[in-house]
Amino acid sequence: MKDIFKIIAFSILGGIITLSGYLLFIKNPQQIITQHHQQIPQAVPVNLPIENINFNDIATVNFTDAAEKTVHSVVHITNTSTYLQPTSAFDYYNRSGKQIQKGSTGSGVIITGDGYIVSNYHVIKGADELTVTLNNQKTYKARVIGFDAKNDISVLKIDATEKLSYIPFGDSDAVKIGEWVLAVGNPYNLTSTVTAGIVSAKSRDLGGDNNIQSFIQTDAAVNPGNSGGALVNTKGELIGINTAISSKTGSYIGYAFAVPSNITKKIIDDILQYGTVQQAVLGVSGVGLNNNVAKHYNVSETEGYYISNIEKNSGAEKGALLVGDIIKKIDDIDIKKSSDLTGYLSAKAPKSIVEVLVLRKGVLKTLSVQLSDTSILTKKAFELTLKNLTKQEKNDFEIKSGVKVTQNRSAFLADKLGVTKGCVITQINEKPIECIADLDVLASLSLQKLYNIEVVYPSGKSKNWWLR
Numbered sequence: 001m002k003d004i005f006k007i008i009a010f011s012i013l014g015g016i017i018t019l020s021g022y023l024l025f026i027k028n029p030q031q032i033i034t035q036h037h038q039q040i041p042q043a044v045p046v047n048l049p050i051e052n053i054n055f056n057d058i059a060t061v062n063f064t065d066a067a068e069k070t071v072h073s074v075v076h077i078t079n080t081s082t083y084l085q086p087t088s089a090f091d092y093y094n095r096s097g098k099q100i101q102k103g104s105t106g107s108g109v110i111i112t113g114d115g116y117i118v119s120n121y122h123v124i125k126g127a128d129e130l131t132v133t134l135n136n137q138k139t140y141k142a143r144v145i146g147f148d149a150k151n152d153i154s155v156l157k158i159d160a161t162e163k164l165s166y167i168p169f170g171d172s173d174a175v176k177i178g179e180w181v182l183a184v185g186n187p188y189n190l191t192s193t194v195t196a197g198i199v200s201a202k203s204r205d206l207g208g209d210n211n212i213q214s215f216i217q218t219d220a221a222v223n224p225g226n227s228g229g230a231l232v233n234t235k236g237e238l239i240g241i242n243t244a245i246s247s248k249t250g251s252y253i254g255y256a257f258a259v260p261s262n263i264t265k266k267i268i269d270d271i272l273q274y275g276t277v278q279q280a281v282l283g284v285s286g287v288g289l290n291n292n293v294a295k296h297y298n299v300s301e302t303e304g305y306y307i308s309n310i311e312k313n314s315g316a317e318k319g320a321l322l323v324g325d326i327i328k329k330i331d332d333i334d335i336k337k338s339s340d341l342t343g344y345l346s347a348k349a350p351k352s353i354v355e356v357l358v359l360r361k362g363v364l365k366t367l368s369v370q371l372s373d374t375s376i377l378t379k380k381a382f383e384l385t386l387k388n389l390t391k392q393e394k395n396d397f398e399i400k401s402g403v404k405v406t407q408n409r410s411a412f413l414a415d416k417l418g419v420t421k422g423c424v425i426t427q428i429n430e431k432p433i434e435c436i437a438d439l440d441v442l443a444s445l446s447l448q449k450l451y452n453i454e455v456v457y458p459s460g461k462s463k464n465w466w467l468r
Contacts, residue, residue, distance in 0.1 A: 062234075066182055067194045069236030072165040073110045074229055076133040076186045077119060077142070077156075078103055081126045107185035107229035108132065108156060109238060110166040111268070115140075117156040118268060119228030120243055121147045124154045132158050135192050146271035150434060151213075151259055151346065152243050153267045154228075167230055170237030172216065172260035173333065173344075175199055183220040183242055183256065185229025195221040197256075204257060205339035206244065214343025215257035216240045222256035231258040240264070262347040270349075276391070276400075279435060280350045280371040283314020284321060288338035297324075301359060303336040304328050311372075319369030321358065328364070329357035345371070384408055388435045389424065397456055401434040402426040419455055426462070427454035 085100045106123030110116070117132065124130055130142040140158040147154035175181075179199045187193055197220030204215040218231060222242050231240035240258030245251075270277045286308040287293055294302050305327040310317050327335045331354055333344050348354065350373040357366050385407035389397075393404065402424040419425075425433055429452050456462045 063180070063182055063194070063196055066232055066234050066236040067184070070167050070182065070184050070230055070232050071192050071194060072135045073167045074135070074184045074186070074192070075108045075110060075117060076189075076191050077106045077108045077123055077228065078131040078133070079105070079124055079127040080129040080131070082128050105186065105189060105225055106227045107225065107242070109228070109230045109241065110164050111169070111238075112166055113163045115158040115160045115164060116145070116268075116272075117142065117158065118241060118264060119154050119156060120241065121149050121152045121154045123228045124156065125149075130156065132156070133191070134160075134164070146275060148267045148271070148277045149432060151263060151267060151277075153241065153259060153264055155268055155271050167232065167236065167238045169261050169265050170233055170235070170239045172239045172262045173347075175202065175216065175233070175239050175260075177202060180234050181218055181220055181239065182232050182234075183218065183222050183226060183229060184232065185222070185226035185242060187221075187223035187225040189225060193226075197221070200255070202260075203337065203339040203343050205337070205342075206257065214260065214263070214339040214346065215243065216260055218256050218258065219254055220256060223251055226256075237261075238264075260343065260347070263343065266347045266349065274391075276394075278350055278373065280345055280348045280352060280373070281311075281314070282321075282341075282345060282354075282356075282369060283311040283316035283372050284327075285309045285311070288336075288341075289326065290337075299326065301326050304359065305335050305338060305341050307358075313372075315370040315372045319356070319367050321356065321367060321369065322360065325358040325360050327356060327358055330354050384419070386425070386436055393424075397424055397460065399424065399426055399456060401432050402456065403433055403436055422458040424456040425453060426456055428452070 080103045082099055082102075104123075106119060108117040108119035108123070111118050124144060124147070127144075130144070131139055132142045133139045138160075140160060142156040142158045145155040145157050177199050181197060181199055183195045183197070185193060197218050199216060200219050201217040204217045205213050206215065216231065216239065218240075220231070222229075222245050226242050227244075229242045230238055231242055233239050239261045241261075241264050242256060242258045244257045245253075245255060267277055284305075284307045286306045289299070289302055289304045289306055291302055293306065294300065297306055297308075299306065307316075307321060307323055307325045307327065310321060310323060327341065329335055330341065330344055333340065335341050335344075348371055350371055352371045354369055354371060355366055356369050357364060359365075384405055386403040387406050389399075389402055389404055394400065394402075405419060405421055405423045405425070408420055427433060452464055454462060454464050
């Protein structure tokens with residue numbers, strides 16, 4: 001009997017030992033294997049000699065200097081506006097009611113020691129009062145000096161009692177994809193917030209092939225409230241104004257966009273010198289090349305800007321550019337898509353001379369072209385021939401923007417609306433028309449839809465017309 005108990009006892013003990021060994025060494029071996037893997041060096045490609053890589057430089061990228069230089073130069077902007085809230089049908093039809101104040105916030109960047117600030121236009125739009133709060137918590141009332149709604153840039157001024165810290169401009173054309181950058185702003189009213197990332201792309205166009213936009217894309221975290229804040233390089237130089245995020249939720253999900261500093265600086269210079277933005281144009285229209293466009297125009301190139309039309313009296317016509325030319329470079333800037341071209345031209349002034357490298361029937365040619373002012377150009381849309389307003393015409397009509405009708409072949413517009421030669425179209429669907437570059441919306445008008453057009457007549461009177 002004792003022998004039987006001994007056999008059973010040894011059997012149980014053996015089972016316990018076997019089970020413990022299984023659990024420890026077979027079922028859950030991850031800890032030992034992980035430690036083993038940590039001791040194995042990572043493989044290095046044979047075409048990238050490891051002795052040429054300075055891992056210390058990669059591991060010790062220091063953002064503290066750039067952050068210290070910039071955090072005191074980024075401000076918090078509060079936009080306070082007042083609107084009427086109708087409380088009855090009478091109020092609604094008589095545009096009266098209870099006055100309601102609402103506020104929104106954003107960021108801005110001090111660019112001079114005497115208080116000039118750059119921000120986004122959408123940060124200050126519709127403001128009755130603008131308050132700027134510095135990093136030291138001092139507050140000032142700000143006034144708007146000017147803005148460019150198309151590029152979403154505004155210029156403000158505060159009268160500070162002290163010399164202010166400001167951020168110097170960097171060269172956004174020299175920025176490289178993969179370069180480290182910092183985004184400085186006030187997301188969700190969290191003042192003086194700094195985030196880091198890299199430049200993910202350049203010349204990013206969010207509005208389609210014919211849009212003027214040419215953003216720097218970054219993966220530095222940007223959220224509501226960052227708008228108008230600074231995108232800076234590791235030297236603490238301003239290379240962009242944070243403007244937009246791509247998100248289905250309204251919050252950051254990995255993509256943010258900034259107006260390049262070269263475009264921003266040109267807009268600021270124009271506003272301070274002329275009171276408005278001077279737009280330089282090459283005098284061509286066309287499309288950025290890709291596989292489908294190349295097939296349509298029967299060309300072998302899939303990168304560049306294909307010229308489909310040359311404006312009369314433009315620099316392009318005088319500089320001997322031709323329909324069918326493919327623009328490959330302007331000065332030292334590669335032109336691979338439309339936004340490369342529009343982005344570079346947005347930073348240039350009228351009458352500037354640029355070197356244009358074109359591919360013409362398989363041969364590369366370099367041509368010198370003097371950029372034109374948009375006021376000399378005309379555009380045909382909806383049976384109207386239109387031109388940009390000169391500064392004198394804006395003063396005469398007492399308006400800030402619009403396009404002037406120089407010829408009308410539309411009996412409907414002439415007879416029903418009185419839109420004849422000399423009239424100015426200032427808005428379409430409540431969107432200001434600043435120049436003929438904005439007229440893609442007009443060219444696509446369809447009488448099957450409802451459109452609201454604001455017209456200013458030579459007499460100075462204005463009227464809104466609804467077209468169906």
